[in-house]
Amino acid sequence: DQQVKQNSPSLSVQEGRISILNCDYTNSMFDYFLWYKKYPAEGPTFLISISSIKDKNEDGRFTVFLNKSAKHLSLHIVPSQPGDSAVYFCAASGGTDSWGKLQFGAGTQVVVTP
Amino acid sequence: GAVVSQHPSRVICKSGTSVKIECRSLDFQATTMFWYRQFPKKSLMLMATSNEGSKATYEQGVEKDKFLINHASLTLSTLTVTSAHPEDSSFYICSASPNRETQYFGPGTRLLVL
Numbered sequence: 001d002q003q004v005k006q007n008s009p010s011l012s013v014q015e016g017r018i019s020i021l022n023c024d025y026t027n028s029m030f031d032y033f034l035w036y037k038k039y040p041a042e043g044p045t046f047l048i049s050i051s052s053i054k055d056k057n058e059d060g061r062f063t064v065f066l067n068k069s070a071k072h073l074s075l076h077i078v079p080s081q082p083g084d085s086a087v088y089f090c091a092a093s094g095g096t097d098s099w100g101k102l103q104f105g106a107g108t109q110v111v112v113t114p
Numbered sequence: 115g116a117v118v119s120q121h122p123s124r125v126i127c128k129s130g131t132s133v134k135i136e137c138r139s140l141d142f143q144a145t146t147m148f149w150y151r152q153f154p155k156k157s158l159m160l161m162a163t164s165n166e167g168s169k170a171t172y173e174q175g176v177e178k179d180k181f182l183i184n185h186a187s188l189t190l191s192t193l194t195v196t197s198a199h200p201e202d203s204s205f206y207i208c209s210a211s212p213n214r215e216t217q218y219f220g221p222g223t224r225l226l227v228l
Contacts, residue, residue: 044219093214100209
């Protein structure tokens, strides 16, 4: 079963505006959440992560918010740039014997238009 | 920043032959590395956890005799696809973590079995 879900397969946003990507999870044992950006035929590029003891982490244009009670996290990109057009994956890890094992969402294709 | 390399980036082989893919962590030691597979337009699927000095741990449904993993040192893991068949054609990606909060992926290896 899919423990990490990204329900929006695609998102179109205008350059300079905010991109908000959402991710839901079902496993309450997850304690680390990571966001990746991926281009076709390339490995994922790490963007930002958050541990379950925090509710917000910010790095430059990227901010991740975690709502543990709702089992929901989001990635905000502001301002969006054309180079941000890619597929974004949400990933989670946690629980016993799970160090580093990531469960990925299905991804959201972001298109930033001029 | 941390870098994970993979070699080769692309390989074409005949059905029945074996293919070895190398994964290296270039600026940190990794006692654990991970191997993923991505099908076209799908998310990343964890295949196995590569453990330095011990046997790899395979995810359910992954044939350990088909996908041989050797973690020879703290910076090198290899995945060998044995007796490859066309259905093994895929994009294989490795990753390594210096800590719980980050995990870096290699650029991936595109395997095509004819």
